[in-house]
Amino acid sequence: DENFIVINKPAGVLSVPGKGDLSDSVLTRLQAIEPNVLLIHRLDRDTSGILVFALNKAAQSHISKQFQNRQTDKQYHALVSGYLTGKGSVDVPVNYDATRTPLHIVDPHHNKPALTHWQA
16 A cells, blocks of 8 residues: 555664664654655564554554554564463453553552463
8 A cells, every 4th residue: 555654663763762862663764765665563672573663644544543443463472481371361460660651560559451362
């Protein structure tokens, strides 16, 4: 589709610029080639995977609404140490850890629902 650019982001690279010395990002690199590119969603620095960017406001709005309304299906694959069998779910409320950003902590008082299904 000519309205979008899809990038395979490597782990260790920011999706968007951070503060101070953290200005290098997929977005800034892409803007050097395509100045009108618009962000649709982000991935954490240490997460690799697909990032979708729009080339116009209408396309950005259309896809952003799908992310906001949870109409997109996101799957994450993790490498683990040791041996894991079966499948399960983790359903605990989380919040940002103010002392160790961007880590999260279980926080029943100021929480954001976080449901994770896993399968080995």
